[in-house]
Structure formats: structure tokens, C-alpha cells
Amino acid sequence: MFVGHALFAFAIAALVADWRGWDRRRALVVGAVAGAFATVPDVDVAYALVGLAAWNAADGVFAASTAFWDASRAVHRSVTHSLVVGAIAAPAFGLLAVRDSRRAPLARTVGAGLLLALLAVALVDSPLAAVVMGLFAVSGALVAVGAGRSTSLSPQTIALAALWGLWSHPWGDLVTGSPPDWLYPFASPLLTSRILLHADPTLHLLGAFAIELAVVWFALAVGCRVTDRSLFGAVDRRAAVGVAYAVAPLAAAPPTLDVSYHFVFSILGVGLLSGVGPVVPSAAGRSRRPAPSTADRALEIALTSVAAVTIALVAYLAVYLFVVAPA
Template sequence: MFVGHALLAFAVAALAAERRGWDGRRTLTLGAVAGAFATIPDVDVAYALVGLLEWRVADGALGASTAFWDASRVVHRSVTHSLVVGAIAAPAFGLVAVRGAGRATLARGVAGGLLLSLVGIAFAVDGPLAAFVTGLFVASGILVAATARRTSLSPTTVGLAALWGLWSHPWGDLVTGSPPEWLYPFASPVLSSRVVLHADPTLHLLGAFAIELAVIWFALATCCRLTGRSPVALVDRRAAVGGAYGIAALAATPPTLAVSYHFVFSILGVGLLCGAIRTPPSPTLPRSLGRDRRSPVPVSVPSVDSLLDVSLTGLAAVTIALVAYALVYLTAVAPA
């Protein structure tokens, strides 16, 4: 779901900007900033790296991933996923984006006070580990805001993009794991358990994966809309190869949220192969890096159409593979 958080925030922010009549470049810039802010809450998984310190080679690759995710549950989806924390951090990140010597100094001083208060609250409520994770969250947000300051976006717009990115993030976690602590440091009385899409754990996973694919389709369709391209026209027929993936439902253990690596990596591999392997040469744009303009050195750079072709064809292949897998699973594997 890491990718989905960013792409959902990007697509909605970009379409909102387009609706307000913004030009294509500013629209895409706003979407990119919102998407970057939407990834920040998951910086708390950095603590999970300590889980790898307890992993032994004898445990195998699956043991490494298990150790990682077990450690991540200590602080994951807590302080960084809070709507309350986001409501305080977003305007502070907007203040970081203020330009001008005099105004910027005052604004950044206020922003620093707000953000340091979040670290202090996390320390008071849950101790040094929560404060450390909050510090990573704050540092990441400052980095994104400082980068956004170099764009044409106003500080207010950056703050709104931060608020949308931070507030949109937690909802994507409702079907994939334990719900976030919505109102940290206060108790969260609603949505305290995972949303179950189906009683069959495999069908639940397939449904969650389908939601992720839908978000990616939404984001790529938004890119096509803003750049004047047709997503349907850019999908190559080689995506149909993904239908062969249905046989995997008969050959491998049905995946669940607890053990899904074999399914996720293999189905994404199908999309990667279908998207990357091309028979005709990719369209390229000449580019010169030489100083002598009379004899430029041509450099092959993938065009926007080529990148969208690869992305959309790969995504279509994964979507077809998911449908094929689900059909075979429902007809031949799922318990009656």
C-alpha cells in the first residue's frame, strides 16, 4: 500500500487543481507534493530495521521479512498516522515553505515550535521510541516542504497539500493491517478493527490488492488526462499474457495477508515482464550532453508515451493476471 498512498493523494490533488483552472505543470507539481507528503507517515517503519538485527541466516528470507514486520508493529500506524498530529504538522510544513528573509525566519521559528511540540508530546505519552519516530516524521516533512518552497506553490497551498497527504494516508491501511491510531494521543473509539472484505483470507487479500490496482489506475489515468493522452490507446496487447497467471492458483499455496510474498512478487513480475519486453524499438528523444553543439552526442531518453506505455501495459497485465487468478481460485481451489 506504500505506493497507493502517494498515488491517491497525487491524483486527487492534481484533479482538484485542474478543476480550479491551473496549468498542467502547476497541477502536476501540486500532485507530486501532496503525494510526497502522503508517504511520510510510513517513515515509522524505519524502526523495523532493528528486527533484522535479530534475524539469523538459518531463518531464511521469509524469516527476515517476518522479523522486519514484527518489529514494525511496535510503533507503526501510531503517532505518524494521527489526524490530530497531521492537523498540527501540516500548517507547520506550510510555514517552512515561506519565502523571503524576514518572513521566512519568523515562519520557520513558529514551525519549529509546533513540530518540536509534537516530538515532546510523543515522548511524554509513549517514551523515546515514539519521539524518535516523530522526529523522523518531522524531518521528512521539512525536507518535502523545503523542496516545495522552490516551486511556484504558495506556502498556503503547500500546507493544504500536506494536510491532504497526511490525512488521506491512514484510510489506505484499513484493509491491510491493524487500523491506525486516528486521534493519537487521544483514544480512537471508531474504526478500531480491520475492515474484512471477505471471510476467506485469500479473497480478502485479492480484494485488497484490487483496491491498490484501482488506485494506480486512477493515478495513471489522471496523468494521461493532464497530458492529453488516452490510457486505453497506450495499453499494448501483450498485456493479455497476464491471463496465463491463473495457473498459479493451482500451483502455489493460496496467499493471505500473513503470507503473501510469493503471490505479490510473482504477479508483479508478470506485469514487469509484459511492460518492459517490447518488440518494436521504444520511441526516444535525442538529447545532447556534449559541449560542442555542432556535433551533439545523441542520448536515448524514453519519451512520455513510452513510459506510459510500459506502465499502463504492465498494470493491465497485472490486472488481467489478478482476474485470472481469482477466477481459477474461485472455481477450483476455494473451499466450498
């Protein structure tokens, strides 16, 4: 879901900017900044590295991932995923992005003060919460300062991009894990349990994966719209290789949220191999068509890969439903 958070924030921000009449470059830039901020809440998984410290190599790779995610549950989706925290942090990040030499010292002081206030609130909760809040503040500050120095976006726009990125993030976790602490440091009485897409744990996982895939398609569609490119025109026929993934449910145990690595890595592998596979145009095609630009080639790889994964998912689902799934 890490990629999905960023792509969803990017797509909405860029689409709104395009609708508002912004030029192509600024629309893509504000989308990229929003997407970067949308990844900041997941900095809390850094604490999960302590789980790897207790991992024994003799236990295998899957044991390492289990130790990592078990440790992450101590703080993941807590202080950094709060809408309240986001509402305070976003203007603070905007203030840190001020470039005007006369206003910058005061603005940055106020911004740092807001972040320190969040850190103090977390410290009252626990030292661990304060450490995670500190990581969140530093990560967001780096994105804000980087955006302020490398783009022409105003501090107000950066603050809005930060708010959208931070507020859009928690919703993507509703079907894959425990719900976030929406209103931290206050109690969060709503949406206190995971949304169940299907009673069958494998169909639930496939549904969550399909939602993530739809977000990727949405982001690609927005990118193509903003840059005046065709969404499906760049999809190579290599994507049809994804249909071969129909054998996967017959060859491996059905995946669930608890054990999904074999499914995720293998289906993404199919997409990657399809996207970067060799291109062998005909002699006539070589003589008539100029070599594609780097951007066009990257778009072809992305679209072909995602199309292959989509075909693979449909093939897997069909075989699982009609052959493997319990009656």
C-alpha cells in the same frame, strides 16, 4: 500499500487542481507534492530495522521479512498516522516552505516550534514514540523545504498539499493491517478493527490487492486527463500475457495477509515483464511513425504493466473461485 498512499493523494490533488483551471504543470506538481507528503507517515517503519538486527541468515529470506514486520508493529500506524498530528504538522511544514527573506526566519521558527511541540507530546508517551515523531518531523520538513525551493507553489498551497497527503494516508490501511491511532494522543474509539472484505483470507487479500490496483488505475487516469493523453491507447497487446497467471493458484499455496510475498512478487513480475518487453513494430510502422518520446514510452510501460497485472488478477481469481477455493 506504500505506493497506493502516494498515488491516491497525487490523483485527488492533481484532479482538483485541474478542475480549478490550473495549468498542466502546476496540477502535476501539486499532485506530486501531496503524494510525497502521503508517504511521510510510513517513515515509522524505519524502527522495524531493529527486527533485522535479530535475524539469522540461516532462517531464510522470509524469516527476515517476518522479523521486520513483527518489529514494525511496535510503532507502525501510531503517532505518525494521527489526524490530530497531521492537522498540526501540515501548517508547520507550510511555514518551513516560506521563501520570502523577510518573513522566512519568523515563519520557520514558528513551524519548527510546532514540530517540537509534537515531539514533546510524543516524548511524554515514550522515548520510542518521540524517536518516530522526530523521524516524521524531519521527513516532512525535507519534503516541505524541497517543494518550497524547487517549485513555484506558495507556502499555503504546500500546507494544503501536506494536510491532504497526511490525512489521506491512514484510510488506506483499513483493510491490510491494524487501524491507525486516528486521534493520537487522544483515544480513538472509532474504526478500531480491520475492515474484513471476505471471510476467506485469500479473497480478502485479493480484494485488498484489487483496491490498490484500482488506485493505480485512478492515478494513471488522472495523469492522462491532465496531460491530454489516452488512457488505453498506450496499452500494448503484451498485456494479454497476464492471462497465463491463471496457473498460479494451481502451483502455489493460496496467499493471505500473513503470507502474501509469493503472490505479490510473482504477479508484479508478470506486469513488469509485460511492460518492459521488447517492441517489434512492422517495417511499415517504423517508416510511418516517429519514435515515441521518453514520456510516452514510460506511459506505455506503466499502462501495459498495470493492464497485465489486472488481467492476471482476474485470471487468478477465476481459477481460485471455481477450482481451488473450498466449497
